[in-house]
Amino acid sequence: MPFSKLNLNPELTKKLISKGYEKPYPIQQQAIPAILKGKDVLGIAQTGSGKTASFVLPILNNFVNKNTEKNRLVDVLILVPTRELAVQVESVFKEFNQVLLRPAIVKSVYGGVSINPQMKSLYGVNILIATPGRLIELVDSKALALSKVSVLVLDEADKMLNLGFKDEMDRIFQLLPQNRQNLLFSATLSDKVNEIKQIVLRKPIILNIKPKEANLDIIEQLAYSVEPERKGPLLRHIVKKNELKQVLVFTSSTFKADNVAAKLRKNNIQATAIHSKKSQGARTSALVKFKEGTLRVLVTTDLLARGIDIEFLPCVINFELPRSPKDFIHRIGRTGRAENPGKAITFFCSEEEHHFKVIQKKMKKEIETLDGDKIVLSL
Numbered sequence: 001m002p003f004s005k006l007n008l009n010p011e012l013t014k015k016l017i018s019k020g021y022e023k024p025y026p027i028q029q030q031a032i033p034a035i036l037k038g039k040d041v042l043g044i045a046q047t048g049s050g051k052t053a054s055f056v057l058p059i060l061n062n063f064v065n066k067n068t069e070k071n072r073l074v075d076v077l078i079l080v081p082t083r084e085l086a087v088q089v090e091s092v093f094k095e096f097n098q099v100l101l102r103p104a105i106v107k108s109v110y111g112g113v114s115i116n117p118q119m120k121s122l123y124g125v126n127i128l129i130a131t132p133g134r135l136i137e138l139v140d141s142k143a144l145a146l147s148k149v150s151v152l153v154l155d156e157a158d159k160m161l162n163l164g165f166k167d168e169m170d171r172i173f174q175l176l177p178q179n180r181q182n183l184l185f186s187a188t189l190s191d192k193v194n195e196i197k198q199i200v201l202r203k204p205i206i207l208n209i210k211p212k213e214a215n216l217d218i219i220e221q222l223a224y225s226v227e228p229e230r231k232g233p234l235l236r237h238i239v240k241k242n243e244l245k246q247v248l249v250f251t252s253s254t255f256k257a258d259n260v261a262a263k264l265r266k267n268n269i270q271a272t273a274i275h276s277k278k279s280q281g282a283r284t285s286a287l288v289k290f291k292e293g294t295l296r297v298l299v300t301t302d303l304l305a306r307g308i309d310i311e312f313l314p315c316v317i318n319f320e321l322p323r324s325p326k327d328f329i330h331r332i333g334r335t336g337r338a339e340n341p342g343k344a345i346t347f348f349c350s351e352e353e354h355h356f357k358v359i360q361k362k363m364k365k366e367i368e369t370l371d372g373d374k375i376v377l378s379l
């Protein structure tokens with residue numbers, strides 16, 4: 001089903017298409033119509049499954065015809081566990097908000113920074129993204145009021161509860177009006193999340209989006225034993241020798257992702273890194289270029305792996321091993337989609353050798369291994 005069938009505002013649909021998003025993710029396909037109808041929703045979906053857009057788009061869509069007044073009464077409240085997620089959600093709102101003829105006023109507030117500038121910026125805010133602790137500080141300071149909230153979103157509710165925000169959340173619920181729409185998103189349905197669900201949601205539409213399992217049988221795998229200082233030259237050699245046009249490279253840190261991409265560019269290979277420290281706009285732009293085939297190598301981390309869904313991706317390279325076999329399977333599962341054959345290449349050094357054996361054992365698959373050091377030294 002294309003986005004055009006979801007009854008979204010034409011400007012939002014146009015923006016999605018211009019960004020290269022042709023069809024919704026499963027969570028979006030099911031959540032957007034329910035939210036547009038004003039239903040409460042419980043969405044169980046992994047990070048990177050497209051869940052943020054599944055509430056951002058219908059919330060903005062419903063704002064188009066609203067008459068709003070400038071005051072300190074928040075209309076839509078999104079609670080998130082961390083500053084990083086607050087900034088990320090705000091950037092998604094702003095990305096789509098800018099195309100509307102009557103854009104909403106969107107702000108994010110969180111701890112770890114001075115509260116005074118945040119207090120001054122809240123007048124007239126329609127949509128507020130907040131961490132629980134900072135929100136309560138702002139309410140106590142009379143910087144805003146929650147008595148007119150019409151939509152409450154709990155994003156990554158399981159993480160909020162794991163971080164110990166239960167008391168703050170309970171207090172916030174008491175400050176909200178009874179008559180409102182509630183949207184709860186979580187990676188898991190734990191006992192704690194289930195308890196919140198019972199308190200907050202009213203006859204919810206329950207969406208349990210299970211991640212697709214990778215079909216390892218159609219993915220050709222190859223490994224190289226190579227010491228860390230030779231991984232870069234080996235990567236460049238493989239990309240050039242095999243004339244790879246579209247390669248997704250995984251690293252274990254944002255620093256390493258930037259470093260790998262920079263060295264590829266220095267060697268005349270088009271490459272960009274995307275990770276949590278890059279702006280949403282920069283990430284989206286790089287991803288669209290990669291999907292279109294105008295960007296040769298995209299370097300990323302596990303944190304963003306789940307947001308990368310390319311149907312015909314031919315090759316994935318593990319520059320460094322992930323922490324768990326599950327993450328390894330998820331990484332290589334970016335290729336070999338929709339029964340299309342794919343190739344997964346893994347680099348491991350002597351310190352990673354035992355961990356790589358554990359990964360192979362978990363997959364019940366022995367991967368052919370070549371001497372990467374020997375190849376680099378012969379270049």
